[in-house]
């Protein structure tokens with residue numbers, strides 16, 4: 001396995017919901033096995049168990065709530081996420097933003113449960129702030145490029161290199177992913193060139209007519 005990491009966020013796309021999540025995860029697994037590149041998926045909470053129990057690949061929650069066991073209603077409890085089969089979680093996605101205090105508490109909650117943490121950020125300053133909290137990964141994604149089909153690695157390389165530099169300065173143990181508009185092999189290659197260790201992506205694969213072919217293209221230039 002290379003050290004490159006690809007995480008596919010299934011969001012609430014219909015194509016990545018229920019049995020669709022299993023199908024997309026299966027495609028990820030096949031391409032990961034063929035390419036030697038680690039590919040994880042982040043399905044909706046209700047699909048974590050379905051995916052993790054049917055497909056042997058790393059499954060991430062799309063977020064979690066920093067609540068403990070007990071009198072809490074309507075929350076995503078870390079133990080439930082872990083027992084469902086997740087190995088990690090996204091935190092603070094632009095579509096699910098948290099306060100700084102909640103990001104910190106979510107990282108601590110996940111870490112205490114031995115879940116990997118990917119904190120999403122929207123610019124260099126928030127990447128630096130997130131790095132100070134010590135997650136496993138910071139994933140920088142300019143919100144205006146999310147779902148646009150315009151790859152961050154080409155449209156805004158500075159936010160990637162700036163995040164890589166800032167994170168390295170603040171906490172060298174934290175690795176940087178980038179995302180937004182990534183779908184092609186050249187986008188991933190450019191992201192790696194810029195110093196990130198991989199990508200967090202969604203629509204370009206989940207909504208592709210043939211997700212497996214799209215994934216094969218994604219890894220073709222690494």
Ligand code: G3P
Pocket residue numbers: 009093141145146147148149179180181182200201202203204
């Ligand atoms: O979490 C991944 C993300 O927000 C990027 O989405 O559709 O631009 O690949 P997309």
